[in-house]
Amino acid sequence: MPDIMEAAPGRFANPLTLRPGERGCCPACGGRALLPVLRLGSVPTNSCLMLDTPEEARAYPRGAMDLVFCEACCFVFNRALDPKLTEYSDRYEPTQGYSPTFRRFHQDLAARLVAETGLKGGTVVEVGCGQGEFLHLLCRLSGAQGIGFDPCLSEARADVVQDRADGVTLRGEFFSDDSARDLRCDLLVSKMTLEHIPSAGRFAALAQRVAQQSAPGMQIFIQIPECERIFEHGAFEDVYYEHCNYFTEASLTALFARHGFRIEGVTREYAGQYLTIRGRYTGEAGGEVPAAERARLRAMLEHFRDVCDRQIGEWRALVAQRQAAGKAVVVWGSGSKGVSFLTAIGGGDGISAAVDINPHRQGHFMVGTGHPIIGPDALPAIQPATVIVMNGVYREEVAADLAARGLHPELLAL
Template sequence: MIHCRSCGSSSLHLILDLGLQPLANALVEPSNVGQPEDKFPLEVIFCESCSLVQVSETIPPEVLFGRDYPYFSSFLPELLEHSRHHALALLQTYALGRDSLVVEVASNDGYLLKNFLAAGVPVLGIDPAQGPAQAARDIGVETLQAFFGADTANQLVAEGKRADVMLANNVLAHVENINAFVAGFAILLADDGVAEFEFPYLRDLIDAGAFDTIYHEHVFYYSLRALDPLFERHGLHLNDVQRIGIHGGSLRLTVGRKPGKTSRLEAMMREEAELGMSTLQYYKGFGQRVAELRDELRGLLHGLVAKGERVAAYGAAAKGATLLNFAGIDGDVIDYVVDRNPHKVGRYMPGLRIPVRPVEALATDRPDYLLILAWNFGAEIMTQQCSFAEAGGKFILPIPRAVIVNGPAPQDPRKPVTSV
């Protein structure tokens, strides 16, 4: 890549190289375990002109989000509760009713839109993945299976549709043609409508060293400084922001046709400026910190295995694939990964081919340690697996540093209770 995907500048700088990586959500079928898989450079670059952080390699979206895309939001209880509260707040704030239309882009299996449907508000989901889109239709959520952009928006407007509220949760970072994507919102949004976007915040990623949230599917890593000109380019205005805890630290943006920045948005933009997030210097040293985090986790796990301890992992998610492959943690260290999503069970983690088993395997197999790859849902997972802890099992959290914890106790999980 030689030009920024947002502003077109060629002033690009490499800030992190995670090596050759498989596609993080491309779980391997048992019949293909012996076959080679494609790997691609996973490099992160910074645009000095507009401050946008992005990966260098473009993977075609039909490859990333095709027929076998395994991510189903409804298997994440914490996300379901988060989404329900979000929907209830929107229903009240904008007095949505039977004459309104809520459109969600990347609506997945209907996990969010079903809350509006239950309140009698018409909805439309848009998602390119066949499995999740069908799952949404099965619960009554009208879903268009398509990639969203200006063309799709024009088609819907021609059908007489305009959205009072548009939602895009954890997709703004996924779309390579970001200008066409944002243009679609400008086309489909009603004159007095609002759009809200949720996505992991770059500042939290850097602070925590959360390199495992970087994979080919996540094309962009956003700061407010990078987003403001992107929206304005398409006649939209970034007006408000909230910092939320989901996914290890995220932002929720409110965007509309008319300008009106809130004081908290202006304050957060000043904070970014004071931190230097629009400068290359802010990202210097990030690669070294990531290498140190990797080495720390590898040392901890290899030390446990050398003592005869058995380790399993929880969460066959994309972040886990990035972490395991970059750290070179294979089946000699991790016996298996468990996951609640039946669409993942029976398959293998990409790259290192560690088998994925149902969560119930922990109760019968009883490993000594459980590495929580989905550490952003760590408290929920440790609470869910309290019987594992009661039987003497211990948990390992890999980010923001590798630590062993006994469970979701009041102690700060960033502080180890055991040294190995």
């Protein structure tokens, strides 16, 4: 039986935005000792929208980022966020599921998660399920029923799901107080979503409520960007408006420990880019971050701005040098990293186009700069001398795609 899709096209308002009384303090723990980390002005407020013209893309709204560090729980967040400037709808397209590299990772991760949780039957809830790619994998491997929530759900993009399972329901809406009412499950999953949710503390509280409504010992699996890598290496391409939250292991584990979850596993995945935690609800609260860890992270963040500036300067100079030599340059990857990269280097005048293997992104334009998004088959006409891969984990895959088209350009990766 095919999965049930309850999609509601159009724009949605995120119910987990900050309430008036929550502003000015940490959304994760409520702390008020906030240390400034990084300020950015005029950045595109969306990076994964499918925009139809370069004029629309260049005119898209911009906002400010003011990242601050909570000295109590080590959480980093954008206190200048205006949720009204971000759009999560059926024209938001973030999936990496067309990449063979990513699909192999997804399949391996699903198999490991089923084994580690002992999941057999029961119910899995996924918050931020995309088109249901991972939820279908979990349910097919475990025999579980699945319920997924995502405001970007679109039947038009269901082709990304390769292996379907029976008993999966996808709901085109945000996870909220209403959707959590009377919801029960054995495993609650959230992958690459919590970094988008302004009120991280209320999300954890909703997970706690679902656990209290469920059979004892409900488990969670949370995956987010690994932000110590961003802070230490100045990975400016991973700093963008939709990501209002920047978790470290300390802040992520503390958040869920405060809401009664015992953390049973912490891993770093996908060449160290993703941080995951796996936990079980016990009802016993904890979550104190040791002073030494708070001091270590604070010291790291004090150098973040300088490291970012250095990385941006080097890439800007490289592109300018290739442009001056009359050499065509393209970026490979039209999603958030690509938008952030082009914005940071000053608009990317020396970049001819953005390449993406996702057929749903091709024919659209990069938010902020208006660069055309093309498929790999358009590259022979451009004959790029340099290809800059927005995510180094795809370097070998990209090299193979280029070689298959008789292209052997200089290949660089962030």
